[in-house]
Amino acid sequence: MARDFDGDSDGDDRTGGDSVASDNDKGATATASSATRERRSAIRNSVERRAIVGLAVATIALLLGIFYYPVATVFIDSVLVDGRWTGQVFVSILRDPFYLGEPARLLAGEPVGAVIEAILSPDRRLGVIGFTAYQAALSTVASVALGLPAAYLLARYEFPGRRTLRSLTILPFVLPSIMVGVGFVATFGRNGTLNAVLGALGLGEVNLLFTLEAVVIAHAFYNAPLVARVTTAAWESVDASAVETARSLGASPLRAFRDVVAPQLYPSVLMGAALTFVFTFSTFPIVLALGGFQLATVEVFVYRLIRDLEYAEAAALALIELGISLSLLYAYLRYEAKHTVRSRGIRPLPRQPLTPPSLSVRELLPRLGLAVYAVVALSVFVAPIASMVLASLSGPEGLTLANYQFLIDRQTTGASFQVQPWDAVRNSLLFGVTSLAVALPMGVVVAVLTTRDYRGRKVVDAVAMAPLAVSGIVVGLGLLRGLVFGVEVGGSRIAVGGGFAIIAAHAVAGYPFVVRTVAPGLESIDHTLVESARALGAPRARALVDIELPLVWPAVVAGAAFAFAISIGEFSATIVLASGTNQFTMPIAIERFIGRRLGPATAMGVVLLVVTSASFLLIDRLGGDDVGF
Amino acid sequence: MDRTGTPAVELDGVIRRYGETTAVENLSLSVREGEFFTLVGPSGCGKTTTLRLIAGFEDPTRGEVRFGGESVTGVPPEDRDVGVVFQNYALFPHMTVGENVAYGLSFTDPPGGGSDAERVRELLELVDLGDMADRDPDTLSGGQQQRVAMARALAPGPDVLLLDEPMSALDAKLRERLRVQVREIQQELGITTIYVTHDQEEALAVSDRVAVMHDGTPEQVAPPRTIYREPATEFVATFVGDNNVLSGEVTAVQSDGGNDQRLADVAVGGGTLSVALDGDYSANAVSIGDRLTFCIRPERLAVDTGQNAMPATVTSAEFLGETTRVHLDWDGRELLLRTEELPEGTVTVGFDPADAHIVTAGR
Known part of the structure; x- marks a missing residue:
């Protein structure tokens, strides 16, 4: 980074020297006051010269303190047991069928034949890791299946509200997952809207809660928009003249799609699928809310181990999960680097009107398909939100605001360990604002550092974006073990409060989003x-x-x-740091309420929805198209 | 500020590489105080890199840039006292015209001791935009934006003005008018100016001296007339204006009867052409058996003249208004002729030996 930052000493001399010389030239009298001004401006100058270096150093130091050091302590926790270095924790996890399923027996030294037999048998064990991968694969299939028709609709049809719908695909990034969980409980729970509808139709009750189906649908709610978003972008960059060339060479519309359009969509579909798999592999709040411990994924299990104070095993399991996620991401990035062909859509494919121009089968069939899709999409995307709002407004005697009143009422009766709703609202806002005050300057500085040319830029980029890949649980655990429990420095113990740790965790979760919105803007200047x-x-x-x-x-x-919305919705790190303290936030309160008191949970969900939707509107108005996802 | 004799800007053995590619190769130039100096060349010749090295946006891989005799190695652009005008003007879109011009005054006092506002008004009047101070840059025409960029660059009173193709985005007529204005402003302020362009006509029209750049090095540095009349290399001969470049073996060297100029007979194709040995070649530098490369401007070729007759056929013609550019085929060689009347079929063209200029001679 030398080139842009240097030029301190001899540069200063030159400025001073030259301006004095030119003053004399013009015959201006050099007065004492102008000398003072000169000196003052020289001081300001040297501050301005060093400002970027200073900010860069401060940001990296902060990142080391609130991310790298804590995460490193997690690492060390897993290999340093009772003061001894050991790989035993990893080995025992990898050999335990409880975690790795039948393949664990291979690592435990059992014969290959017996293991293969066990895998093929109907009562095979997947283990926690195997189950996590299984549900992630199902979720990926569901997300792609639900996302592709949306991409088709958005890329190929023109209708009122298309732009709004397109920008809504970014909404899941800011919707708190625990809120989505509440929405799904309000929809699919025993007293949910689904059963109400089924009852009204004279059909039997279903209970999807605590089933794999509910988890997979909730994951699709989250990730199908992502698939749709990236695929739409690719579809819109297909050049119409390429399709027209294929047609004029004799290809049927279907053939032209298969030969020209589809190959340009595959990389984006794969990108959507890969990201979905990675996201759902490390899923946590959704499963906690909808699956409970009986459907535990790795992340849920890590959380449970932390609750049981099994830190070494928790850390080892979290690291194994991180390793799997990172290898998947790396494999995907390798693929992407090789296969991404950015064709510049000189002229995008023309959009068709959604109302059929004629009543032929060829015009009607795809639109009929979209109509069926719309019903499915409405029940997956809109029903949970609508049910949540409805549930928040209803009480035993019909419509009521009692659930909201409950949020504001300071509970004077509840025991101190009970979650008090107003405190949760206040804490959420407080953490939101304070973590934003940290994340925003950090994000801007990192964006500046990663959009300039100097040696080592790639390293800075990787170091700065790593927090995106590390799960909130690990960050939370690291902050808990590293900072809240205290650091031994020169014989005295330095510890930070849980509140500060939560602010740090939210800042770490939020600033990469600042980087991803600001950097493209800086790049394009x-x-x-x-x-x-x-x-x-x-x-x-x-x-x-x-x-x-x-x-x-x-x-x-x-x-x-973005950063504010992330903080408001952050769950994983917060629940690790907030347990046993009074620092809980709205998402934590929702999790506590969700089983017992759905009313307050949904009311809080609606508050989260309002806050995050307002953030979404700001993002969409001001920088939606530039966001680098 | 007695800098007589010291060049305002010097480049000494400057090399600039980007990885494997070399943008500027062993470049040495010196620009005099108050001079209008132009770097001209085709795209990729290193002229813009040279300008960026002078401005301090890039550092030389090797060699040294000096301002007023002092090395500016490691001095960042903000401390170099240069004014820069870019091809796209780079006006700050979030500031008004007046704020753009005033920006440089936040880092230095206005030269002459007046207030910032006075200086801004003075500069805007200099470029004939006195009433535009409150406008947004994007409401101005291209030519107006270009002049705002000039005013902004000049406001802090820089020692050197650097112009990077400041007119290439404008249409031809406007370009001609603006280049006269740029030259007038430069003369009025007496500011050392380094101008980069790919337009050789523009270079000849405004400059005190021109450096013709090719592959990262200047092929010739000279006043415009010298560049045009006595190109030092074949590249300069063909890059600056139209030219006919011919070469062949010297078969005889003789003195021209009337004046004491010597002539060389050169075998070109099937014929023999007589060329006056001018300039560097007037002494005994050329002898029989040397290979001689020379050029004759198309406007110096004449139809139906007795000297150096070359019978040729017309292949095509472009009507350019005041003249017509005629493409001829002489014995398999393409010749260019500028004439007012359009010849047809077969013509015999020739030239006065004194109108030929020798580019290179040697074994």
Whole structure:
């Protein structure tokens, strides 16, 4: 990074020398006051020169303190047991069929034949890891199945509200997963809307709660929009003239789709699928809310081990999970680097009207399919939200605001360990604002550092974006073990409060989103603007403040909204850090309420929905298209 | 500020590489105080890189850039006292025209001691945009934006003005008008100016001296007239204006009867052409058996002249208004002729030996 940052000493001398010389030229009298001004501006100058380096160092130090050090302690926890270095914890996990299913017996040294036989038998054991992968695979299939028709609709049809629908595909990124969980309970639970509808139709009751189906549908709710989003983008960049060329060469519409369009969609579908698998592999709040411990995924089990104070085993299991996720991501990125062909859609495929122009089978059939899809999509995407809102407003005597009243009422009766709703609302807002105050400058600095040319940029990029890959549970555990329990420094113990740790965890979760919204904006700024500013005398940091930041301001605000929404909805790290304290947030309160008191849980879910939807509106208005996902 | 004799800007053995590719190769130039100096060349010749090295946006891989005799190695652009105008003007879109021009004054006092506002008004008047201070840059025409960029670059009173193809985005007529204005402003302020363009006509029209760049090095540095009349290399001969470049073996060297100029007979194709040995070649530098490369401007070729007659056929013609550019085929060689009347079929063209300019000679 030397080139842009250097030029301190001899640069300073030159400025001073030259401006004095030119003053004398013009015959201006050098007065004492101008000398003071000169000195003051020299001090300001040198501060501005070092500003970027200073901010970079501060950001990296902060990142080390609130992310790398805590996560490293998790690592060490798993290999340092009772003061001895050992790989035993890993070995015993990998050899235990409870975790790895039948393949674990291979690692335990059993004969291959017997293991294969066991795998093929109907009562095979998947183990926690195997089950996690299994549900992730099912969720991926469901997400792709639900996402592709949406991409088809968005890319190929024109209808009122298309743009709105398209921007809604980013909403899941900001919707708190525990809120989605509440929505699903309100829909599929025993007293949910689904059973109400079925009852009204004279059909029997179903209970999908605590079943794999509910978990998979909830995952599809989350990830199908992602699949739709990336596939739509690819579809829109298909050049119409390529399809027309194929048609003029004799290909039927179907053939042209298969030969020209589909190959350009595969990489994006695969990207959506790969990300979905990775996300659902490390799923936590959804399974906790909808599956309970009987459907435990790895992440849920890590949480349970932490609750049982089995830190070494928890850490080892979390690391195995992280290893699997990272290898999948790496494999995908390798594939992407090899296969991504960004064709510049000079002229995108024309969109058809949604109302059929004629009543032929060829026009009607796809639209009929979309109509069926719409019913499915409505029940997956809209029903949970609608049910949650409805449930929050209903009480034993019909419509009521009692559930909301409950949120504001300070409970004076409840025991201290009970979750008090107003405290949760207040804590959420407090953590949201304070973590934003950390995440926003961090994100902007990292965005600046990763969009400039210097040696080692890739390393900085990787170091700064790693928090995206590490699960909240691990970050939470690290902060708990590393900072809340205290650090031994020179004989004295330094510990931070749980509140600070939660703020740190939220900042770590939120700032990558600031980076991902701001960096594309900075990248697209014409470099001659910055060069002009510098030629006019602006040090690098001043050019950043005067020119670049004002130009990417909408993206900065969108990034802030993102970070705020992430903090408001953060669950995994918070639940680790908040247990046993009074620092719980709305998502934690929802989790506590969800089994017992659905009313307050849904009311809180609606509050979360309002806050995150407002953030979404800001993101969409100011920077939606640039978000690098 | 007595800098007489010291060049305002010097490049000494500068090399700039990007990985494997070399953008600037062993470049040495010196630009005099108050001079209008132009770097001209085709795209990729290294002219813009040279400008960026002077501005401090890039550092030389090797060699040194000096301002007023002092090395500026490691001095960042903001401390170099340069004004830069880019091809796309790079006006700050979130500031008004006035704020754009005032920006550089936040880092230095206005030269002449007045207030910032006075300086902004003064500069905008200099570029004939006195009433535009409150406008947004994107409401201005391309030509107006270009002039705002000039005013902004000049406001802090830089020692050197650097212009990177500042007119290439404008239409031809406007370009011609603006280049006159740029030259006038430069003369009025007496500011050392380094101008980069790919347009050789523009280079000849405005400059005190021109450096013709090719493959990262200047092929010739000279005043415009010298560049045009006495190109030093074949590249310069063909890059600057139209030219006919011919070469062949010297068969005889003789003195021209009337004046004391010597002539060389050169065997080109099937015929023999007589060429005056001018400039560097007027002494005994050329002898029989040397290979001689020379050029004749198309406007110096004449139809039906007795000297150096070359019978040729017309292959095509472009009507350019005041003249017509005629493409001829002479014995398999393409010749260009500028004429007012359009010849047809077969013509005999020739030239005065004194109008030929020798580019290179040697074994």
